[in-house]
Amino acid sequence: MFEFFVAKKYVRSKNRSSFISIISAVSTLGVSIGVAALIIVISVFNGFGEIVHEMLQGFDPHVQVRYEESKNQNFIIPEKELNNSHIEIKYSSTFIDGKAILVTDRSYEIINLKGIGNEAEREYSALAKILVAGDAQFTAKNQIILGSQMAIKLRKFIGDTVLVTSFKKVEKALTGINPIPEIKPFVVKGIFQSNNKDYDYNSSFTSLTSAQEVFASPGRISGMEFWLNDINQSENFKKIIESSFQNSGRITINTWYDLHRNLYDVMQIEKWAAYFLLGLIIAVSTFNILSSLSMSVIEKKKDIAVLQTLGATQYQIKKIFFIEGILIAIIGTITGTVIGLLVCYLQIEFNFYPLDPQKFIIDAMPIKVLTSDVVYISVIAFLLTSLASIYPAKKAASQSIIESIKWE
Incomplete structure (x- = not known):
């Protein structure tokens, strides 16, 4: 002292x-x-x-399993391993995504079109939270949800029609007899605003079957997405799936962090x-x-x-x-x-x-x-x-x- x-x-x-x-x-x-x-x-x-x-979590899953194009798409969730690890899946859904083309009278816009399955409760609820017009449920074929920036540029609102095609159909038209690609009319079902200009301009959503028709890939899916009760278990969930498909080279697994790692x-x-x-x-x-x-x-x-x-x-x-x-x-x-x-x-x-x-x-x-x-x-x-x-x-x-x- x-x-x-x-x-x-x-x-x-x-x-x-x-x-x-x-x-x-x-x-x-x-x-x-x-x-x-x-x-x-x-x-x-x-x-x-x-x-x-x-x-980003408003759009991205906790874990995304993406299939390779040329491989078998049968995916079985390793339930036993997940139960042993005390990992609980809250939502899961199939999806298909890719580049699509919005055709207008004067030009065209390239968008990221994502088709989501009917079981995608989490995705629908996430979209519903950021909708500024319309609703997030696809009640019929060929309905689309646009980002606010794209809707403003195209001057489209609920009930308006936009024309949609894909690069695959354009390529098919160029190499075929008919030089005009197949273009499908889609009705604007909703408009979302995420406050992320990249998403609001480039991203659009439709039903799984409608997207499969746009991409000329009937029955094909890009993969599955998972939302867990505890997002901190994402990395453990990824490791379990990787160990179940070790050396198969059939899938690519990304957590929410991996999707935007940079x-x-x-x-x-x-x-x-x-x-x-x-x-x-x-x-x-x-x-x-x-x-x-x-x-x-x-x-x-x-x-x-x-x-x-x-x-x-x-x-x-x-x-x-x-x-x-x-x-x-x-x-x-x-x-x-x-x-x-x-x-x-x-x-x-x-x-x-x-x-x-x-x-x-x-x-x-x-x-x-x-x-x-x-x-x-x-x-x-x-x-x-x-x-x-x-x-x-x-x-x-x-x-x-x-x-x-x-x-x-």
Whole structure:
């Protein structure tokens, strides 16, 4: 306790050199700013990441099994292995997808057309949530759901007709007697808006049988899609299916992460880049703390000599200055953490940093605070700033009484 009280007195001392006090204050402030900035920026990254994830999950399955074109399409779910792994399938459906062509009077548009089976409850419910017009149930053949951007460009609404064909039919027409490809009229059944411009422009949906006719592939499916009760089991589900079809080369399996791996990897790299760049603020502040403590040791030579004369050991002297550094680290880290969490809370509750909804898909800067991030940032900042006090503490302990007072 003796060492703690002396260290606390040094931290709160008003008799220190004004220059050293300024450096110490700036160093502590630097740690606080670095910690607060890291918590805020990483929470913003988490917020954007969650929005992207939710947006993509509106369309993408947890696990997608895609068959190879030339291989047998009989797929049997390994029920026994799944039961042993406690993995529960919530929804599953067959699908067929590919590039299709929307033909208009003046031009044509290439779209990603996906045909979904009648059992695709999850897909229908996901579409229903983002529909801005119409409904998501295909009650007849040759009905289509368009993205909002495509509907605007084509000037189509519910009940209007669009002409649809495929590259396979175009190729067949070019190599056949009749040079005009088979074009089918589709009735617009619904219009969706996902707030993802790529999806809203390029993606369209129809029934499985209608898509099979468009692609001239009766009875063929591209694969199966699965939604699990626990999305975190996606990778385990993938491994079970892979082991069941080992070395068969018949299927390609992708989890929700695999389907957009490049996007998720870029987001992760950006997050770590933010960690590194903002961490430099803490690193610079750490060096400043080292400098201010070193100068404090020089300034306190006389005090060190008095303490040694009174019987303080080298270990106790070292402990005094080490505790002084730890107190500075605690003050800086706690202050920064409180500021960072306070800013995040204010943004979540009051949206004081709004975004233009006409330019962005959200109306305010998203924030998602993860306890693991806060703990990681705080612990690293505390450890770095605490380590900065080791050298000055050792230097103080190595001072001899004669060296300390010979110039006094």
